[in-house]
Amino acid sequence: MTEEMPEGLRELVKEKVLFCYQCGSCVGSCPTARAIPEYNPRKMMEKLILGGWEEVLSSKLIWLCTLCHTCYEVCPQGVGISHIIIELRNLAAERGMAPAGFLESAKQMAATGWTTTLTGAIQRTRAELGLPEIKATDTEEIKKLMKATGFRPALEAEKG
Amino acid sequence: MSYAFFPGCMIPLRLPYMENAARKALGALEVELLEMPNASCCGDPIAFQSLSKETWTAVAARNLCIAEEMGRDLLTLCSGCYETLKTANVKLKGDQRLREHVNKALAEVGREFKGTIEVRNLLEVLQEVGADKIKTRIVKPLKDLGVAAHYGCHLVRPSDVLSFDDPMKPTTLDQFIELTGAESVSYLKKMLCCGAGLRMVDAEKSLKLVEMKLGYVEAAGADCMAVLCPYCMVQYDLTQRTIKREGGANPQMPVLYYAEMLCLAMGMSPKELGLRLHRTSLEPVLKKLGLNA
């Protein structure tokens, strides 16, 4: 271990992860674990307990969670694995380790106020169905909020 | 009954037929849907929350403020939005420190979260309307239709915040399916996630989850699936073409949005519902119901 665990993560580990007694409930009901054999949230928690947080943080595994929150519901010790993963992702994102797809989403948000593109085709389909036209949204507020909350990708987006 | 209407972004911008069905169903039940001026994406619970929980909460809170200004509870059609907005609402109402923190950011855009409204999903609103009223509008019960109910994840979990139905064995959607006259078919791994959250990082593996679910649904002999969330709709409806099975065939499991089921049972036509816009053909379902496409 080279660096000290960041405060937020340390609190979470102390208050939640340390209680993990390695029962595997999280894995038993995890959809990603079914699709991807190397993905094992229980082992991830064990690594955190034993001090391997840096390895976990920089691994691509933490981005494979679907955030279905089943592990959160079934964990008998209240570890709340999916929430730990969100915290890990936030930390990784701060260190520039977020996958491109996620950053694209955020950029789109800042640019248009939505995470998906509005096409002319869709506007036409909407009209055919008798649905109201979609109006543009005030993205200035979004950008301001991003900045006010110290959102790194937003600052990146401003540069780029 | 009137709500601040929050269809999200996935539905209006990619799956407008879902918005259409919801508007028509709720309209027939005299539920007023008011437009929310300047609403944005809720703050997507997967991509956005993963980057920064704080910003996610602030963006969600902004949308809540809009509803608060309208003095109406917020109705969202997307389960992802439901998780985002309700989580923000519950957390901000309950945690003074967090609220002060987020309100500082909101102040920069001239808004303030007050905690005066509730966040509702489609089924909750239908519960408010009441089964009795809905029954009176059903003129064409979906008899003999075997429907595999797919709740999805963000509608019921995390249950300590959402408090809507049981997180592992919910029953609301099944009851509403039965209300339309259809049969809610029992099948294995009913709560299996559609895998949408995995799609951005590993589309191939995300499809594996789709295949698994389709397998169970087919084994149970269901005629179609019913979903409540646009992500689930994308996963199940759009991708079947890309799944090649032995012999080269694709799965052909029709996927309906629950509001569409309700509309059909209320006598609306497939044409006005835009059912042709589904990527996986709904022919077999319409045929069974004796309807023309």
Added chain:
Amino acid sequence: MIEMSEEPRIGVYVCHCGLNIAAVVNCEKVAGEAAKLPNVVVSKDYRYMCADPGQEMIKQDIKEQKLNRVIVASCSPRMHEPTFRKCVESAGLNPFLFEMANIRELCSWCHPHYAEKATEKALDLIKMAAAKARYLSPLEVVKVPVTRAALVIGGGVAGIHSALDLADMGFKVYLVERTPSIGGKMAQLDKTFPTLDCSICILGPKMVDVAHHPNIELLSYAEVKRVEGYIGNFRVTVAKKPRYVIEKECNGCGECANVCPVEVPNEFDENLGFRKAIYVPFPQAVPMKYTIDLEACIECYKCVEACKEQGREALNFDMKEQEIQLDVGTIVVAAGYDLYDPSKVKAYGYGLYDNVFTALELERMINASGPTQGSVIRFSDRKTPRSVAFITCVGSRDEKTNIYCSGFCCMYTLKNALLLREHYPDMEIRILFMDLRAPFKGYEEFYRRAREEGIQFLRGRPTEIYEDPKTSNLVISMENLSTGEPMDLEAETVILSPAAVPSAGSEELARALTVSRDASGFFMEAHPKLKPIDSATDGIFFCGAVQGPKDIPYSVSQGSAAASRAARIMIRGEWEIEPIVAFVDAEKCRNTKVKCGVCTTKCPYGAIAADEGKAALVNTAKCHGCGTCAADCPSNAITQRHFTDAQVLAQIHAALEEKPEEKIIGFLCNWCSYGAADLAGTSRFEYPPDIRVIRVMCSGRIDRDFVLEAFRKGAGMVMVSGCRFGDCHYISGNYNAEKRIKPLFTVLPRFGISAERLRLEWFSAAEAGFYVNLNKEMSETLRKLGIERIRVENEKARPFLDKMLQQSGD
């Protein structure tokens, strides 16, 4: 006998308790400072005061230094007060001239990182003890006769053994059982681990012994409703439910049941089979008397006819509930446990799916005289399953359900698996477990035997069970921890091992007995290590699962232990009661002039009477010593021995002599809040050392004037605490305290004292965490307000408080 001189001569003994106290508190320094206190003649520090040399030292000093007050600053009085009282008594000093300062549980153990402040606090606590000591008077214990009869509540295996032991010792025993027959859960079992003995075969003879024992009076189908009195002298009201069958006349022939047309689910068979509306729960029932379930009965009276044909008239539909009064000296609580309802774990589908059962349901099926005559069958197709999966820890070790381990489920799961193997040699049997707990004699060997019989063990905790709609088989999702891979397991039947939870009715029973329950709802022993059988209430003992989940050997052992503890009291014929009772100063009592009698309305024991025109009078034998009358007396005419107004006020003054604004005065009740404070120390939970605790027996004792005096003397904050409503050891003390103290929240601000400087909180002896958080909150408020502001507020309030407290005649 030592001559009682006028001047108090105090001996102070500061215990190191090895390093338990000395590692944090500078005992030498404290002893040195204490020597300078007025009236302190001797002040020493020593490693272990409770050990022989320590006690000898005290005794010697009493004789040589003519001490007439002794203070030991060490552990909690709840621990060693009796020890040291005996010590001083043997040296000729009245044991009530002894006082303890708790500098361990309430100081060194909970302030490990505050060495300097903890040392200051320890000295403060000794000052307070000395202040109280100066006002102590010699008291004589009250000797009460002990009724040589015991009540055993609950006729399971623990209660049966306790009753038999007591009866064999020659004591009269009343065994009260709320169901129609004794036997409890053990009677429902097929075989017992680790011997695979037939359960009812080993229990049955004991049940018959109970029926025939000349010293045991069995009151079945009866419940304890009310308990009054105190150790040696309990008066218990038992409600005997109407059987509608005259027990004396019924000979258990069963002809009535034969003709009864009504069938309802049989609770004894876990509702898997049926019984008649007139029934005995099982063939070996004791007493072998029929009972009518009137709700199921259609009153066709066929049973009456059938009974007449047998030449008897044992039925009486006019029976009413009977109230019986029992006078006993001791009470043994053996009320057992219930099984957790696994339908609450929705994901497992119990109650939803046909082929998911509990372990107890399996026992009834596999039992030859059970609802399926010994065949284990699936409910979907009545066929015997070819594969069975057992799931352990259902509702145990789970922060969402019950946090504890139920202790005996691993063993009964092994047993059930072995029974299945015995009956069905080819069945595929799998046990899905997180950890396998087989700690006691023969238990690990039993586990080995299970593996030998080809039972498969899969380490992992299932999270979801689905039912295959076609086959009604169960599909179980889990991670196989040995391979590290998620898997789906199919089984034709699933057996769940549910947690053991407190018996239904525990809350009401605990209240009736005024005993505490722990955080999980099991009855709480007086001390987890040294007094696992005693309740905190003298004369009441626990045995069996009522005190916490346990297996049969442990329950039987506890049954005998409880009998021994009860016998210890009853064998002597009389018992000593602490003379901490109320007494009235007749001159101050205003009932002599105007009609008052407020005290009589406050006493939950009817121990005080206020006849017209006369001063109120306390019946010492009935007084339990809560002090509520003393606190509520409008003329300040009543006080409580050993907790007099003068003694409490002296402690307040001593505590606030220096730097009062930085201190919190805490009034804690002996049974709950002080217990929680002790537990916080025992558990080594840390909190800031701002509080100075004044112990009273009950929050009811806390006079409004105590609180006001504390503020008058400059206290930064005041805490008033006691038991949760419904749990008060003296029944209503805390209600009265709440009524009395709550108005201060509006009154104090009028004098200029912020309402947040007073806290009124109710918590149980199990809630150490609550106490710790309360202290942390109060210390933070203290810091937030700051000394200056507090001083200013106190200055403003003083003239008002001076006037108020003068008026109340202090």
